[in-house]
Amino acid sequence: MEKVSAVVIVYNEEKNLRECLETVQWADEIVVVDSHSQDLTVEIAHEFTKKIFQKEYKGHIDKKRFAVSKAAHDWVFSIDADERLTPELKEEIRGVLEQGGGEVVGYDMPRMTWHLGRWIHHGEWYPNRVTRLFRRSRMRYEGTEPHDRVILEGKRGHLSGMLLHYNYRNFAHQVQTVQAYSDIAAKALFTEGRSAGFRNLFLRPPFKFLKCYILKKGFLDGWPGFIIAATSAFYVLAKYVKLYEMKRCTNRERT
Secondary structure: OOOEEEEEEEOOOOOOHHHHHHOOOOOOEEEEEEOOOOOOHHHHHOOOOOOEEEOOOOOHHHHHHHHHHOOOOOEEEEOOOOEEEOHHHHHHHHHHHHHOOOOEEEEEEOEEEEEOOEEOOOHHHOOOOEEEEEEHHHEEEEEEOOEEEEEEOOEEEEOOOOEEEOOOOOHHHHHHHHHHHHHHHHHHHHHOOOOOHHHHHHHHHHHHHHHHHHHOOHHHHHHHHHHHHHHHHHHHHHHHHHHHHHHHHHHHHHO
């Protein structure tokens, strides 16, 4: 069986980390990359591994790249602190490692999210396939902050075992995260030289809601589906409004 490294990036994750790492103890090693947490994150990580690294936060994608670079094995399973590996997914991964992967250099898997008291089965949150198992020698991270994207140099396979996601404690936490992520996204768009404009400010937010709630059948998840669609639309609006503000401030400084 080929060996695999489980990697996780963290910051102030004392409420999530132990349950996350318990589901990847089967890996040949666990790598944790922290950014100087102020809670018990590092102490909890020490219960599972000695491979704990500190890295100044320079972006989500940069931190993921660093974590993968610290893995000792070519096969890497990347997991976030608010995620849990199911037994079914674990067995599928072990099967891949026993067979060596063949021509396949990375695998995606469905991710299911728990929010507002229920599992979400529709909308853009499900099945939300994510590529988390890959050969580090045949992949690279791209994307726009704070959302990474795994680019594979070879064939992609598909697993059916579920990755469980507990991303928000409650609605207040969801709104707090939307604010934080829209800040990061707006700065990334500004750095790329993007502009807000009529289409992004006026058309993208309602289209996002319609896509999540109607086209992707988010309405079948009841009120949680409506709330997810509405906050997703607000996230789009927020990042472009913040980009608009940045552009205006820059233009004022030039005049």
